[in-house]
Amino acid sequence: MSGLGTIYRKELRILLASPLSYVVAAVFLALGGYFFWLFLANTALASLSGYFGNSSIVLVFIVPVLTMRLWAEEEARGTAELLLTSPVSLGQVVVGKFLAVATLFAGILLLTVGYPLVLILRSDPHLPTILTSYLGFFLLGAAFLAVGLFTSTLTHHQVIAAVTGFGLLLLFWFIDLAAGSVTGTLRQVLLALSAFTHFEPFTRGLISAADVTYFLSVIAGFLFLAERNLERRLWG
Amino acid sequence: MIHLEHVSKWYAGRAAVEDLSFSVEEGEVVGFLGPNGAGKTTTMRIITGYMPPSEGRVEVAGFDPVEDPVAAKSRIGYLPESPPLYPEMSVLTYLTFVSDLKRVPRSQRTKQVEQAMERTGLTGVRHRLIGHLSKGYRQRVGIAQALLGEPPVLILDEPTVGLDPRQIIEIRELIRELAGSHTVLLSSHILPEVQALCQRVIIINRGRLVAEDRTENLSASKAGGRLELVVQAPAPAVAQRLEQVPEVAGVRILEPETGGQVRLQVDERPGMDARPAIFFALAEAQWPILELTRPRFSLEEVFMELVTQEPAEAGEGSA
Structure with missing residues (x-):
C-alpha cells in the first residue's frame, strides 16, 4: 500500500467521522439554496451564474474550517510523531491530506446537483456553461483548500490555523477589489493574481488554459509551501 | 544496531x-x-x-x-x-x-x-x-x-x-x-x-x-569501596586493628558491641580488595568474622548519586 493512498484513506475516514464536516456541508448547502432561489426570483434566468458567484464568497469562510485541523490536530494529538517516524515522505502526507479534503469538497458539491436538475426540468439552461461552472468552482475551492492546508501547518492551534486561512483567502478577494481602483500595469498584475478574475470566465462557459493553469499553480504552490513548512518545523 | x-x-x-x-x-x-x-x-x-x-x-x-x-x-x-x-x-x-x-x-x-x-x-x-x-x-x-x-x-x-x-x-x-x-x-x-x-x-x-x-x-561499581562485617570482638579494639590494614581507608562502628559482637562498616582504598587482609588480620588476633558482605547499592542510589553530582561538577567547571 502506497504511503499516499494510506494517508488519503485515513484522512477521508476522519473527515467523514467528524461532525464539523457535516455542519460545514449543511451551512454551505443551506446558503446555496438561498442563493439559488434568490437569483431565480430576481432574474428569472435559467442560469447558475448567480449561485456560483455568491457561493464563491461562502468558500472563503467555510474552507478554513474544513482545513484547519488537517495538520494542526496531528500536532496537538501527538500523531504527527507517528506520521513523521513512519516510512512516508512529507510530500505524501501533504498531498494525501489535500486529496482527501478535496474529495470531501467534491462530495459536498455533488449534493448541489438538484439545482441544475430543477433548471433542466423546468426550463432549457445552457448545459456546457453549467459544467464549466462546476469545474471552475471546484478548481477555486481546491485552490482555497491548498491555502487552508498550508495555514494548518503553521501552528498546532486549529483556531489560529483557521483565522490565518480567512486572512489569506480574504486577501485573494480584496486583490480583486483593489484592481478596480488602480490602472496600468499594477491593475494587470492584481487582476492576474485574483482568484475571482480567473474563476469568473468559467461561469460564462469559458475554459482557458491560463485560468486552469492559475488554479493548478496556486494548488501546487501552497502544497509545496506546506511541505517546506513541515520540513522547516522539524529542523527548528 | x-x-x-x-x-x-x-x-x-x-x-x-x-x-x-x-x-x-x-x-x-x-x-x-x-x-x-x-x-x-x-x-x-x-x-x-x-x-x-x-x-x-x-x-x-x-x-x-x-x-x-x-x-x-x-x-x-x-x-x-x-x-x-x-x-x-x-x-x-x-x-x-x-x-x-x-x-x-x-x-x-x-x-x-x-x-x-x-x-x-x-x-x-x-x-x-x-x-x-x-x-x-x-x-x-x-x-x-x-x-x-x-x-x-x-x-x-x-x-x-x-x-x-x-x-x-x-x-x-x-x-x-x-x-x-x-x-x-x-x-x-x-x-x-x-x-x-x-x-x-x-x-x-x-x-x-x-x-x-x-x-x-x-x-x-559504586559499592566497590565498601564492606560490612560482624566480628566477635571488643568494638574499639577491632576498629583500631582494622585501621592498620593497608587496604582499608576508614572504619565506622555501625552497631556497638552487643553480646560480644560488633557490626562495622569498612571503606576500602580505591581499586583495592581488602577482604583477604581483613580475614588474616582478624584471624591472627583470634577474632572470628561472623559475617562479611559487600552491600550492593540499588540502581536508585547510583542514579541519585550520578545525577546529583552533576550540578556540582558543572559549577566547578565554570569557576
Whole structure:
C-alpha cells in the first residue's frame, strides 16, 4: 500500500467521522439554496451564474474550517510523531491530506446537483456553461483548500490555523477589489493574481488554459509551501 | 544496531542534548535513564528520525535517519511519550492504518495486527473506539502500534507509564519476550523497572551522558569501596586493628558491641580488595568474622548519586 493512498484513506475516514464536516456541508448547502432561489426570483434566468458567484464568497469562510485541523490536530494529538517516524515522505502526507479534503469538497458539491436538475426540468439552461461552472468552482475551492492546508501547518492551534486561512483567502478577494481602483500595469498584475478574475470566465462557459493553469499553480504552490513548512518545523 | 556519535540538539540556543555518544548492540535491551527534562525524549526523537540532530551522526540498523529516512524508519518501532492515537478510530482500524503506513504487505497485515493485539491484550476491545478506552488500554494500543511491521529496533519512551501494577507486569513480560528478537531502547524513570528488564543502562542528565554500564556493574561499581562485617570482638579494639590494614581507608562502628559482637562498616582504598587482609588480620588476633558482605547499592542510589553530582561538577567547571 502506497504511503499516499494510506494517508488519503485515513484522512477521508476522519473527515467523514467528524461532525464539523457535516455542519460545514449543511451551512454551505443551506446558503446555496438561498442563493439559488434568490437569483431565480430576481432574474428569472435559467442560469447558475448567480449561485456560483455568491457561493464563491461562502468558500472563503467555510474552507478554513474544513482545513484547519488537517495538520494542526496531528500536532496537538501527538500523531504527527507517528506520521513523521513512519516510512512516508512529507510530500505524501501533504498531498494525501489535500486529496482527501478535496474529495470531501467534491462530495459536498455533488449534493448541489438538484439545482441544475430543477433548471433542466423546468426550463432549457445552457448545459456546457453549467459544467464549466462546476469545474471552475471546484478548481477555486481546491485552490482555497491548498491555502487552508498550508495555514494548518503553521501552528498546532486549529483556531489560529483557521483565522490565518480567512486572512489569506480574504486577501485573494480584496486583490480583486483593489484592481478596480488602480490602472496600468499594477491593475494587470492584481487582476492576474485574483482568484475571482480567473474563476469568473468559467461561469460564462469559458475554459482557458491560463485560468486552469492559475488554479493548478496556486494548488501546487501552497502544497509545496506546506511541505517546506513541515520540513522547516522539524529542523527548528 | 543503534549508534550515536557526538549528537547535539539545540533549541533556541539551549542544548537539549549535548555531545551524546553511545551504542546499542543487536539483541540488547538497554535502559535509558534520566530525570525529567534530561533529554531522553529528544534523543529518542532524533534516533527515530522525527527530528534531525543539530550536530553529530545517528545510525539505526545501518541507516542514517536523516540521509535515508525511509530505510531507517521502516526498521524502527516507536512508542512516543504520549501514544499517537486517533480517538475516532477503532483499535482494529487504527492498527490496520498503521500497518499500511509501515508498508506491511497486504498478505501479512491481518496476521500482524492480530498478533500485535494478542501480545498486548487488546483482542477483547478490537472494535471499541480508541477515544472510549482507558489510559492503560490506550498505552497498550501505542505499544501494539510499535510492533507492527516487525521492526528489528524498538524505541519505547516510558512504556509502562499510566498502567496499573498488573498491566505493568504484563508489559514487562512482553518486553522480555521481545528482547530475544529485537533491539530495545526504553526510557524510564522507574528504576526497578530498568533493573528488571535491561542488561545495560545509559544514564543522562542535562543532555549529557553521565554513566553507561551493564546493570549489575553499575550497582557494583559504586559499592566497590565498601564492606560490612560482624566480628566477635571488643568494638574499639577491632576498629583500631582494622585501621592498620593497608587496604582499608576508614572504619565506622555501625552497631556497638552487643553480646560480644560488633557490626562495622569498612571503606576500602580505591581499586583495592581488602577482604583477604581483613580475614588474616582478624584471624591472627583470634577474632572470628561472623559475617562479611559487600552491600550492593540499588540502581536508585547510583542514579541519585550520578545525577546529583552533576550540578556540582558543572559549577566547578565554570569557576
